[in-house]
Every structure is written in structure tokens, then in C-alpha cells.
Amino acid sequence: MNTDKNRVFKPEKLFAPRNFKCPQIKPNQYLEIGTGKGMHAMQFAQENPDKNLIAIERTRVKFDVFAARTAELELNNLLPVHADAIPWVVHGIAPSSLDGIFLLYPNPEPKNASQRWLNMPFFEFLLSRLKPLSPLVLATNIQEYADEAEEQAKQLWGLNVERVNVPQDSARTHFEVKYLARGETCHQLNMVKPKEYRTHFDDWVAPNNTQS
Ligand SMILES: C[S@@+](CC[C@H](N)C(=O)[O-])C[C@H]1O[C@@H](n2cnc3c(N)ncnc32)[C@H](O)[C@@H]1O
Numbered sequence: 001m002n003t004d005k006n007r008v009f010k011p012e013k014l015f016a017p018r019n020f021k022c023p024q025i026k027p028n029q030y031l032e033i034g035t036g037k038g039m040h041a042m043q044f045a046q047e048n049p050d051k052n053l054i055a056i057e058r059t060r061v062k063f064d065v066f067a068a069r070t071a072e073l074e075l076n077n078l079l080p081v082h083a084d085a086i087p088w089v090v091h092g093i094a095p096s097s098l099d100g101i102f103l104l105y106p107n108p109e110p111k112n113a114s115q116r117w118l119n120m121p122f123f124e125f126l127l128s129r130l131k132p133l134s135p136l137v138l139a140t141n142i143q144e145y146a147d148e149a150e151e152q153a154k155q156l157w158g159l160n161v162e163r164v165n166v167p168q169d170s171a172r173t174h175f176e177v178k179y180l181a182r183g184e185t186c187h188q189l190n191m192v193k194p195k196e197y198r199t200h201f202d203d204w205v206a207p208n209n210t211q212s
Contacts, residue, residue: 008200009121015126016028016091017083025054025097026077031129032102033085033117034058038066040104040172045078051099054197056088086122090131093129094211095202101136103128105175110141116145118152127157127193128201136191139166141179153191 032055035041043207055078057063070080071197081088109115117123117138130136136159140146146163153159166186171177179186205211 007121008126009208011090011125011201011204014087014090015085016206016208020088020208021089021209022047023054023079023081023092025094025211028052029054029091029097030074030100030102031093032090032104034103034106035066036105036174037062037082038069038080039174040102040151041066041078041080042069042073042075042115043172044102045075046073049077052077052079054081054092055077056083056085058082058084089126089129091206092206094205094209095128096131097211098130098132101130101134103136103138103195104173105139105141105179108140108145113148116148118149118157123157123205124199125201127159127197128199128204130193132193132195132197134193136193137188138191139172139176139186139188141184141186143185143187146189150189155187158194159199160192160194164188164190 005133009085029050030051030053032041034054035055035057038055041053045053055068059084063080067080070078106117113119135161138149148162150161153161164174166188168180176186
């Protein structure tokens, strides 16, 4: 587990992704990172017409499936983005603009603990983009991942955390469906950014960001 608070993230070192277009941040704006083929993103957008979702996927093949399905559904509250979420969030999102974040079944990174979301210095930047009292939801089928993330959320990042088991009949993502069908337990952390939370990035806006 990483408890090295000296490894502060350096957003100014990251170039904007190729062909980057600064998004319009809408009211009730949510973000999903690692959306895969977009099952949760499309369900969320359909079930919550009053909410807006940006859903980012890095892998081209998965993104293409997601983008094609989204186009068929003509959802005007869902923006599919093909990018690495780290530079994209740095350049695309101003501080305190998100009403919620989803990290559903992230890659477990078994050989590279420092690449797990809550172990990365980028996580502090991500928190700076969340509005106070807004949720960040993480789900995983790996108990050790959930244990570590829960510890990090509380001890390193000072978040309020509720931990629950995902109901057996839940079907939000392709990975969730697969794990629950195998009889595995899926763990969910419902984290909340406290009201007076401060990060190093609360005033940091990318030079090409047109939102503020
Ligand atoms: C295990 S899959 C889960 C996909 C989907 N959330 C699900 O549950 O079915 C994790 C996904 O996160 C994507 N991913 C990992 N790191 C990413 C990053 N930095 N930016 C965007 N996507 C990323 C991977 O390409 C992969 O599709």
C-alpha cells in the first residue's frame, strides 16, 4: 500500500490527448472511467435523463463497440470519449465540476500496485474535480483490491466510505455480470468527498480549458 504523500501529481507535465476537444460540462455531470463496452454508461444515461455522463475508455476495440451502440441509442446526455482518462481529465475538467465518478471493475494491476487508482498521485487530482459531498463509486471482484482501496480512501485520502456487497442480481457491466454468474462476491466502495476537502489542485485549470 502506498502512503507516500510526497508523490504529488504534476498535471502541468501532461500533454492534452491527440485531437483533444474541451468538453462542455453540464449540470448534474457524472464521469465514468474505464467504461469498457459502455453497458453501465448507456443504462445510466437511459435511466437518468436529468443527469449527464462522460464515459471514457482507452481500449480502441471496446470503445468502438460502445460508440456505435451509443450512436444507435441517440442519447444526448452521454458523451463517449476514447482516451487515456488521466490526461483527458487533466485537460478536460475544471475543479469541483463533477457530481459523481464511477470506477467499475478497474484493471486489478496485480503486478503493479502503484497503478491502482487509489494508489496513484492522480487520485488527488481526480478528487479535486469532484464537487464536495459528491460520490465516487468503485466496484471490484477482488477482495484484496477492495480492502486496500478502502484503507487508502480512509487513511490516505480522508474520504467517508461505505462498503457494501453488490447484489447478486445486479447487472451494470459486462465484468459484473461475468463475476456474479460465477458466484463471486463483488465489493463496492461508496466514497464521498467531505465538505471542506482541500487538494493541491483546487485552483489548477489546464491552459486550454474553456470551462472557466
Ligand atoms: C476490467 S475492464 C472493466 C470494464 C467495464 N467497466 C466493465 O466492468 O465491464 C477495465 C477497463 O478500464 C479501461 N481503462 C484502464 N485504464 C484506463 C484509463 N487510464 N483510461 C481509460 N480507460 C482505462 C481498460 O481499457 C478496460 O476496458
